[in-house]
Structure formats: C-alpha cells, structure tokens
Amino acid sequence: MANLKLTDVAKVYGGTVEVLKDIDLDIETGELVVFVGPSGCGKSTLLRMIAGLEKISDGTLEIDGVVVNDVPPSERGIAMVFQSYALYPHMTVRENMQFALKIAKVPKDRMDAAVEAAAAKLQLTEYLDRLPKALSGGQRQRVAIGRSIVRDPKVYLFDEPLSNLDAALRVATRIEIAQLKEQMPESTMIYVTHDQVEAMTLASRIVVLANKGIAQVGTPLELYERPNGEFVAQFIGSPAMNLLAGEIVGTGPVTTLKTTAGGGTFTSNVPTTESDMGAQVNVGIRPEDMVPANGPDYAYSGKVEIVEALGELTQLYFAAPKADKETNTVIAKLQGIHTDIRGREMHLTADPGKVHIFRNGVSLLYR
Template sequence: MATIDLRNVQKAYGDHASVIRRLSLEIAQHEFCVFLGPSGCGKSTLLRMIAGLEDLSEGELRIGGRLMNHVPSAARGVAMVFQSYALFPHMTVFDNMAFGLRIAKAPKATVESRVREAARILQLDALLDRFPKPLSGGQRQRVAIGRAIVREPGAFLFDEPLSNLDAALRGQTRIEIARLHQRFSEASVVYVTHDQVEAMTLADKIVLLHAGAAAERFGSIAQTGAPLELYHHPKSRFVAGFIGSPQMNFIDAVVDSTSPGSVTVRLARSGESLVAHVDGAHLTRGQNVSLGVRPEHLRLGGEGQGIAVTAALTERLGEHSYVHADHEHGTLVAKAPGDSPVRAGERLSIHVPADACHLFDEDGVAATRTIRAGTPVAA
C-alpha cells in the first residue's frame, strides 16, 4: 500500500515563522496528487518532508500506515524526480537509470530487465548507450523519470519536473507522465508545480496552498479537491483567483436583498443590480461582497442582466478571443468567438448569467453556489 497520511504537520526553520502550518492530508493509493500554490507557500518543502529530505517540526507522517518521522529517506519506499535532471555526465543513460539499483545491490538480471523495461516505456531504447550531454532537455528528464521507475517505489515524488523545458516539451512530457501514472498499478504520485495547467490536467486531487499571512490565519491548505471542484466551487476568493487563466473577474458590490437560492447585489460604483444564484444565508443587506464571474461565462450583448462597458483590447488567439473591457470597477475580461469583430473604443453590454456568479464576503469566504458543476450556464 502506498497511502500517504500527514497529520497536524508543521515546519519551521529556527525562530522564523512556520513554512507549513496545521496541515492534515491523506493521499490515497494510486492517487495523483498535485501541490499547487504561489511562491513561498511551502510546496517543495512539503514534498521534501515526505521524501525524508526535511524533518517535520511537529505532526506525523505515515506512508503505507507506517510512521516515517524518523525513517531515513532511502528506507521510505519513495522515488523523487527533481527540477534539475541530476544526471551523472560520465555515465551512459543505462548506467544513470541503473545507478540506484546497483547501489541497492540488486541482481544483475534484475537491473538489466528493469532498466530495459523502463526505457521501452519512456521510448529511450535507442539512447541507452549515449551520455547525457547531447540529449535534449525532454530526453534528460525522461532519463531522470526512468531512474525513479526502475526502483518500483510505493510513491513517486515530482518537484516541478517540467519547469526547465520549453513550452512544446512541457506539453509532450506532461502527457507522458499522465500515461505513466496509468501504468502504475498501485504507486501514488505527489507532484509539485506552480503551473495550474499541469495541475488541472494531471491531478486526481489538487492541494492548493496558502502563503504568508493567509497561511498563518487559515492554515497552509486553502482547498483540496478534484480540479473541476476547485474551478467551479472555490471556497474562497483566493482559490477563485488562483485557479483559471485568465483569472476570474471580481467586482466590488453591496448586498441588496437575499432570498432562498439567490442574492441581489448592487455594484458599488456604477449602481447596477445583478442577481447571483448562491446561498446567501450568511449574508445581510448592506454587506460588502465581491462578485466573481469567469471570462467564459460573460457574453457580449444578449438579453438579461448586464453591465455597460467599453472595449479596450481584443486578444485574438484563433479558436477564441479575449475581450478586455473597461468598466467603472476596472477591466473585465470576456471570452468571445475567435472571429469576434469587437474593436477598441466600442461600447458594449456584457451579459452576466446569474447561474455563473460567485459571491465572496469581506473575509474572502465564498457563498455556496446553488448551481452544481456541469449544469449548463444560462445564456
């Protein structure tokens, strides 16, 4: 079993503030768990604690049910792939992949079979006799992954493995990692990244981490869940703003009235009224809130509740365009068809579907949406 269980974990360095605060987390067998968050939130520190490269200041870490707080890294049954490839330049690809097994004094036949099987999976068969220097970045990273695979660990730990690759190689290697995970019958994967595209496309579960004052106040974990759960149902304004690119639009508003399943707000500066289909039981009339709506849910023109704006810029990306429109509250971004004819300076009305609206109170806490993920947003 390769379950990973962290209980009330904290990590501090000397007298400095804790990097990890009050963190409890379970990672199931064969689960692909991604640690995501801004710089300084402790993603890599948390991964290194699981690997045994950092000690826990407080709390417990169990892998496969076994307490690991004081177990050496080599005895934890995990394999780590670093951001840097960390290959031995004087060794061939075969020898680099075989290094860990040879150190563990594995039989020669076992080394041979495991390395060649990993090379076949990673399409490195033709490169086994080469040295790392002439290899591309993507090939080197696959060698590093192969070195981890041959150990047949209970958990794979990836520390931003794609950040040194160019955009095309990142996409290709990301798909290879996803396919590799499908081949693992039991092993868990813990993957650190700052790239939300990697997190959304790879993860079974995302652990989004706070940084700084927010972590001190709320604990290190901002929200844990499936990628689309965090996307459609963020628990806070921080989660809503971090997940999604372009990020969610936010507008300052004041609660006008509440009724079962919906809240009417008045935009703080323009005075326009909008309805949000959320549970406003904890909101009161006159309370300041932030109204959030994602770019793909805004519609240019159309009937229903809307906001008057002036088009400022259109980013044309082929399949779709992003229209940046000025409003008294700042700039709103709306996703439009790729051939959208909108030009700078054009006056528009942007339709805001009530089903797509989120509300966040002064503390950034989200009101529960009454529309579940997967429900079509009204046009």
C-alpha cells in the first residue's frame, strides 16, 4: 500500500484556463479520502492527474516518496473504478476480473486465486460465470471494483462509482464499499463524489474543493462541527446551514448576538474580543440545531410557510430577508410529528455551542 503527497499541484488547459492551483495534500497509507465539491470544481480532474490520465501542469505528485509526474498510468500501481462500469459485455464476470491479469501474464493459479478472493470479498462468487447483462447495476459496479482488487494496486481511485445507481442501490453499494474498506484496512483509497452523504459516511478525511483550490480538509465531524467558512458550512450538511445576518452586541468567552431578520438576543460559545463589538456578521445555525425558544432570548422569529412531515421529524420552511434584501430560506428540523403548525409564528433558538459566527465569509474560530 502507499501514501501520496501533492505539492503545489496545478492544472491549466490551453495555457490559459486554470482549473486547479496550489493543491497541497498528504494522504497516508490506509486512508479513505473523499474529494467533494460543486460541479466544475476540479475533483475528477485532480483524481485523473493522480491516475496519470491528465498531465500535471505544475507541482509534484509523489507515491511512496517517488515523484511520478512523468510515470505512465500503467506503472503507477493505481487501479481506477469509473462512473460507468466499463465491463466487457461478451465476457463473464470471471473473465472481466481476469482480463488485466492476463495482459500482465500472471500465472493461471495466481490469477484464479486472486479472482476467487476478490469475488468472496464482494459476494460475487455465485455470479462468476454470468455475463454482465444478467447482473443488476449494483452487482456490475461490484465487478468493476473486483477488477481493481485483483490487481492488488498501491492506490484505489473511485470516480463517482455510485452515480448511475438508483437510490436504494446507492445505499446498499455504499455500505458494501465501507465493509470492503474494513476488510482491507491498509488499502489507500481516494473517492470522488458530489454526494455529501457518501462523503460523510465513507471518509476518514474529506477534502472540500472550491475556487480552484482546497477550501478545507478534515474528518467528517470536523467539517460538520467546525467549518472554516461559509462555503464549507453550507456545503457539508443537508439541508444547508442557515445563515442569518446579525450583529455582535456582547463580547468575551461567550458572545452575545442579535440577528437583523426578526430575532432577539442569544449567545454563542465562539469567543470574541472588544474590537468585535458592533461587527456585522453572519450567524450560522444548522436546521437540526434549531429548537423552539421558551423565553425572551431567541435567534430567529418567522412564520412557517411550508411543512414537510417526514415521520421521525418535521421540516419547517420560513422566509427571512438577508441583509442585501434577497430572500433567504430558513429551515428548521423538529423531532417528531407536528401537525397544524403551518402559518404559525415561531421563535427559534439554538444551544450556544451550535451557533457559528462568520465575518467576511470566514469563521471567527479560524481567524
């Protein structure tokens, strides 16, 4: 297995179109690192540069301490699982999994042993003699993963492998990938997805890409609980974090805030100094952290416009004006079933430990 190191990596197309810049990242042996970000942020491009399918415009990529910028893909010890299954339709599952080993002239006994072991890990043993057309979408994706496993690569690369599956299969296959990683604890894996649920449930660390670079790197809970800016705060979590325009009206280890969109005063455990007094900020509160306020202190007040009853919880939609007068939808998740709540005025607040403060887009915890 291998570790990877990217130093000042950049990608420019045609000498003028800059896609990625200043990418510095260390990936340790045994990690499952997930690249996430909005469409067009360069996550698949970065994965393809690691694979050698795209040329690195600037910077260096090291695998196990060796610079591989000019090493061809076939010699990097990397296996890639694509969004499409890319299986040979006229070959059986066994033949698809054997194909790369045959090209490498691996002895038949070793080849058969590798295929049988991979099939057992992926629960494909009973399907080895079937053609791809006789398999479900999830089974085909497992065959594509198995084709990578038999090569025993240094690094596994996954490029949105579940995006072609329906919702139920996505969940089932995601669980299978997580179980596979547990069976292969020393395997280094890099996984690209636009689905933050996949990122949160699979990753040992998440790399959030935005604005041609890395916005933040951390464990799933670090990014969820301590985002370094508004972009990461709203990208990680579903629905997105609520951002309310507000003002700092009290400083110290505990900060007192007042929102401008129908709110009273409330507190945050984010510390501030006297120089922050009166600062205009955005207050971030996740929908699942908003609860009805019982007293005069509250973060938001508004009328319930839409109610989504989901059984175990009820999702409420409000409308609050931003500081720039645009409409900003405020969402609250309440546990349980709440009937006859539409149209009611509600005061909402949050635990001080769950209230984030952003100034000029940056969390005050990271300034």
